Amino acid sequence: MDALDLDRQLCFALYSASRAMTASYKDLLAELGITYPQYLVMLVLWEEASAPEGVTVKHLGERLQLDSGTLSPLLSRLESLGYVTRHRSAEDSRSVFIRPTAEGAAAKERAECVPVRIGERTQLDPASMPELLETLRTLTRNLRAEPAPVEPPGPLPHH
Template sequence: MTTPATDWLRLDQQICFSLNAASRAFNGVYRVVLKELGLTYPQYLVMLVLWEHGELPVKKLGEHLRLDSGTLSPLLKRLETAGLVRRERSARDERSVEVRPTAQGAALRERAREVPRRIAAATGLDLAEIQELRSRLDRLTTSLDAYVPKSPSAPS
């Protein structure tokens, strides 16, 4: 008996599985490309935000990366141990911790310039296709964020 392609309970019909498989494949490519920089993929994302914005409070950094402080703190600790970032209590608000790239972290930016080109080449997509895919994924994320209740007490 053959299963129709429109059987929505088939694994190959699940968008979540396709996104997860693509994410795992991307992580594999990033692992190879970022090895030369001595960074993991999450550490690379932290550095991208800091290269773009400079000094930021940990809370704001987490918002950019969509990470909570429990996930972000160990990442920052490893980056600080590697000499790439510096964390300091804010002089304005002692409850807040500011993060900024060190001189070594800023210098790493130059070496990282080839990463996007190498990742793009690995996708097999041209620039227009990459931009369209990113745009669609951004719209998907926005829709999914709007769908999920913001607090545990919100009605489902």
């Protein structure tokens, strides 16, 4: 096999798995009226529901690894659905807080079956999940870290 065969590429295997995983959520989240990226936003808000003012857009972006340009339309749509509210900080007008509404908080109960159903769809042994998650987190950390210096390859051969 050639090193450039598509089926030997880790990047393609991860890309394919990511697309398949995201697609698997579509029908489950349709019941909530939200998309997969909106679901991720709600997961953070539900997880951090004890924060009295909510969470800042900046914090949300850090947790989801999304920039504000990507996050803003997601939040606007969730706000129009009645799932979240946004308000500026009284201390720092540059900080915007996001908080689930009563409807957004109630959606958590309807979403509790989603991880179970996704787990069933993967057909993976639940006992293997912690190791798979740790492998993926390690991969992400390594790829985000400062790359080690690499000797530049020689010139490409001319054909």
